[in-house]
Amino acid sequence: MTTIETTPEVTRQVGRSLNRLEARAKVTGRAEYIHNLVLPRMLYGKIFRSTLAHGRIVSIDVSAARDMEGVYGVYTAQDILRVIPDPYFGPAFHDQPILALDKVRYVGEPVAVVLAADPHIAEEATHLIVAEYKELPAVFNEVEAASSDVLVHDILKPAGTFPDLKHLAGRKGTNVALDFQLRRGNVETAFAAAAHVFEDTFTTQQVMHTPLEPMVSLAEPGDGTITIHTASQSPSFVRIEIARLLGWAENRVRVRTALLGGGFGAKLYIKLEALVTALALLARRPVKVALTMEEQFFTITKHATTFRMKTAVSADGRITGRKCDVWWNGGAYADIGPRVTQKSGFTASGPYDIENVSIDSYAVYTNLPPAGAFRGFGIPQMVWAYESHADMIARALKIDPVEFRRRNILREGRPHATGTPMRDAALDLVLERVAARMNWTAPFERGAGTLRRGRGIGIGFKALVAPTTSVAMVSLAGDGSCTVYSSTVDMGQASDTAIALMAGDVLGIAAEKIKVIRPDTDVTPYDMATLGSRSTFHMGHAVRLAAEDALVKLRELADELGMPADAPLAAGELLRRKYGMQAGNIVGVGSFIPSYTKPEHETGQSENITPNWMVGGCGVEVEVDTETGHIRLIRFENVVDCGTPINPKVVDTQISGAAIMQLGITMFERMEFDEVGQLRNASFAEYKIPGIHDIPSTIGRETVDSYQHNGPFGAKGVGESSTFGVASAIAEAIEDAVGVRLTSLPLTPEAVFRALCAAKHEPMPEE
Amino acid sequence: MSATSITIHFVLNGERVSAEIEPHHTILEVLRQRFALYGARESCGQGLCGCCTVLVNGESVSGCLFLAAMADGGEVVTVEHLDSEGQLDPVQQAFIECGAFQCGFCTSGFILMSRELLDRNPDPSEAEIRHYLSGNLCRCAAYPEIIEAVKLAAQMRKQTLA
Numbered sequence: 001m002t003t004i005e006t007t008p009e010v011t012r013q014v015g016r017s018l019n020r021l022e023a024r025a026k027v028t029g030r031a032e033y034i035h036n037l038v039l040p041r042m043l044y045g046k047i048f049r050s051t052l053a054h055g056r057i058v059s060i061d062v063s064a065a066r067d068m069e070g071v072y073g074v075y076t077a078q079d080i081l082r083v084i085p086d087p088y089f090g091p092a093f094h095d096q097p098i099l100a101l102d103k104v105r106y107v108g109e110p111v112a113v114v115l116a117a118d119p120h121i122a123e124e125a126t127h128l129i130v131a132e133y134k135e136l137p138a139v140f141n142e143v144e145a146a147s148s149d150v151l152v153h154d155i156l157k158p159a160g161t162f163p164d165l166k167h168l169a170g171r172k173g174t175n176v177a178l179d180f181q182l183r184r185g186n187v188e189t190a191f192a193a194a195a196h197v198f199e200d201t202f203t204t205q206q207v208m209h210t211p212l213e214p215m216v217s218l219a220e221p222g223d224g225t226i227t228i229h230t231a232s233q234s235p236s237f238v239r240i241e242i243a244r245l246l247g248w249a250e251n252r253v254r255v256r257t258a259l260l261g262g263g264f265g266a267k268l269y270i271k272l273e274a275l276v277t278a279l280a281l282l283a284r285r286p287v288k289v290a291l292t293m294e295e296q297f298f299t300i301t302k303h304a305t306t307f308r309m310k311t312a313v314s315a316d317g318r319i320t321g322r323k324c325d326v327w328w329n330g331g332a333y334a335d336i337g338p339r340v341t342q343k344s345g346f347t348a349s350g351p352y353d354i355e356n357v358s359i360d361s362y363a364v365y366t367n368l369p370p371a372g373a374f375r376g377f378g379i380p381q382m383v384w385a386y387e388s389h390a391d392m393i394a395r396a397l398k399i400d401p402v403e404f405r406r407r408n409i410l411r412e413g414r415p416h417a418t419g420t421p422m423r424d425a426a427l428d429l430v431l432e433r434v435a436a437r438m439n440w441t442a443p444f445e446r447g448a449g450t451l452r453r454g455r456g457i458g459i460g461f462k463a464l465v466a467p468t469t470s471v472a473m474v475s476l477a478g479d480g481s482c483t484v485y486s487s488t489v490d491m492g493q494a495s496d497t498a499i500a501l502m503a504g505d506v507l508g509i510a511a512e513k514i515k516v517i518r519p520d521t522d523v524t525p526y527d528m529a530t531l532g533s534r535s536t537f538h539m540g541h542a543v544r545l546a547a548e549d550a551l552v553k554l555r556e557l558a559d560e561l562g563m564p565a566d567a568p569l570a571a572g573e574l575l576r577r578k579y580g581m582q583a584g585n586i587v588g589v590g591s592f593i594p595s596y597t598k599p600e601h602e603t604g605q606s607e608n609i610t611p612n613w614m615v616g617g618c619g620v621e622v623e624v625d626t627e628t629g630h631i632r633l634i635r636f637e638n639v640v641d642c643g644t645p646i647n648p649k650v651v652d653t654q655i656s657g658a659a660i661m662q663l664g665i666t667m668f669e670r671m672e673f674d675e676v677g678q679l680r681n682a683s684f685a686e687y688k689i690p691g692i693h694d695i696p697s698t699i700g701r702e703t704v705d706s707y708q709h710n711g712p713f714g715a716k717g718v719g720e721s722s723t724f725g726v727a728s729a730i731a732e733a734i735e736d737a738v739g740v741r742l743t744s745l746p747l748t749p750e751a752v753f754r755a756l757c758a759a760k761h762e763p764m765p766e767e
Numbered sequence: 768m769s770a771t772s773i774t775i776h777f778v779l780n781g782e783r784v785s786a787e788i789e790p791h792h793t794i795l796e797v798l799r800q801r802f803a804l805y806g807a808r809e810s811c812g813q814g815l816c817g818c819c820t821v822l823v824n825g826e827s828v829s830g831c832l833f834l835a836a837m838a839d840g841g842e843v844v845t846v847e848h849l850d851s852e853g854q855l856d857p858v859q860q861a862f863i864e865c866g867a868f869q870c871g872f873c874t875s876g877f878i879l880m881s882r883e884l885l886d887r888n889p890d891p892s893e894a895e896i897r898h899y900l901s902g903n904l905c906r907c908a909a910y911p912e913i914i915e916a917v918k919l920a921a922q923m924r925k926q927t928l929a
Binding site: 025030033036211261262263264293492652653654656657683685690695697699 | 789791799800804805806807808810811812813815816818845846847849850855859862863864866868869870871872873874875878893897900901903904905906907908909910911912913914
């Protein structure tokens, strides 16, 4: 009999560069994705979508579709009401109907669904549905919508989940779904006393995550129960939300995931799950809804933003005051947008030591596809603005951009704009390492003729979204082998492997020998969600505590069996002695929620706004062709503070992966809408994401030497950090090369060329 | 079976098979729905991302665009065939060694294309690797590791032959 004992010979697991536990399954094509799932008697659902940005539904004629051979059924919101009488869902607001009810609010909103055993028939039948709308005026721009008479929703309906949104309940006559504010000192006094005042506006565009496994959910009705198989980053939330919609106890709803073919925030909270649940209950058969790549663009996106920033600077180059006004284009449904507005909004003044700060951050409804979480949770939009602004100030004052940041950066122990003292945020170290990797002080070759070179650096930070809960269980079997139960979703970040490393580190078991159970709410305990780089910190602690709990129980068992106090704690051996055969389990449980002080409503002040800060910095060199505006990235240095890297090999891939994703958003990705809100480029034929030709020949990646004192094994998250500094660094490098400043993303060759023409007083005509 | 359905015969991963299909079915649908081979996947649905790559008569094709009827009488190979002897292909080993994937959804396509490249050009330059893989997208952006993996696989294949 082979036994796997918890032996002290295998100790440190954290810090090993380990290949993913599922690596072999992934290279052989056998990895499990919900995309692959087929259930007996399953029906496919295809969605009929709104062609209008804003309108009242007059009629929906589904008769021709229903009559088509092979169609099982056609369903509208009126049918949904039969199984879910109050069909509005959402994590922050209960504002999104499962299918459009009374009104459509954006082009692409789901209006009806056809079910058929053959997906081609279901799709064909959607073309036979005829909807008639009474068109309403629509609003698309976030700043306009904040004060528009065109109302996307008649009344605000906060979900009640988040206490800081409760004050919005029942508010009418506005598209502003959240108005977050922060006040520190007095900015007006600072502006009056300043040697210099700078004011600029920056914008970002709407983009889509485009996970290569498009969103997919299946629901399987049972006997008073329902099982939802879904490519979701938040199975625990889906269970709670579906139970709420159905008025059922949580334990009647089972939600399970598999590996995700990418998430990036697109597969968070609740997306298709309510729809497949309602359809499965109506059809009394399993239902699968698998979106196409095109349909993903109509489901969830990244917020476009407008950021107006005003900064007071002293004669010696210190920032003394900063006023930030940020408008977030949330689209037609809030999703998690109000939380993005607050949680990123409070960092809008940047990682700088500023006495006087005023921030107003607005989540705004518009008639565009909804916006929600996207790798960075709003931080990349903030960093784009405050780091662009920093570079523009440094240029105006003729201060080196690294030096300008050195003078102003938040150092250990100093209060952030929220009042929270900075702890374990290696901002200065990340800045210095970026500068060192760029050979910042060495002479720089600037090119000649039509090819000019420039460089830039940028740094950003993110507060870990708090407070949230993770629970984990560790089970040791009769042979001593270890299984970890966790609802963290592995969507490519190698969380299963990190969990095995952390559990193994406590238990003295090699991570490769540990099995990590994929999320299944019937089996794995609660976890808030896999988002915002929270899992390493929260689930890491929960797993650590569960493993420590198992060790305590082993010790107790050893004492019960009269073993000497110094005897090794071998689970298999102890369980065999206890039960007389290979039997039984040792089960350890751990749960974790960090401490937190919620911000004052009027001022945004809190002495403990976050358990930790994640830091990312970027340095770039570019070559710009003055004849075409083409930008070539020559150098791409990315440095993060993630505390202890749990699995350095994976951390490296996370650093470059996140940086390249942000490179695409910086350089070319943009959802293009026409004047009536029709999206023109919802496919890879017209929406370009980074390919293998778009990356430079070498990409620098570094984790600074740091330790997160309240983190598991000194660690904190890393999945988003290298997105932060990319965009502004490239904009600065372009100005450094050819003298033009771009303040809107993306930084396309056309935008550069137009700016070059304008600088020569020969502006090009608008499109 | 409908009036339009046809029967195709082909060799799938070394085994003679047949399938009743409709003329509009792609090889990708047939592989997934009739043969439960899930290594090739539909992502963009337009032949632009490479997730659906399979080999038909020794040539890589986008399975989401390639009509199954056209495989009649031919030979189809999917990623699942590469370790049929129980051993991983050197390209698969190199992808693991270099950590050349994150979510893994695009990996089958990259592996089949990398093998095809090395079959045609056993010692590709980095520029040739990039050119050959430019039709495959990886949203996790494991491109630096993928390039390293192809270089490593080229070395491993040479050592196997030597």
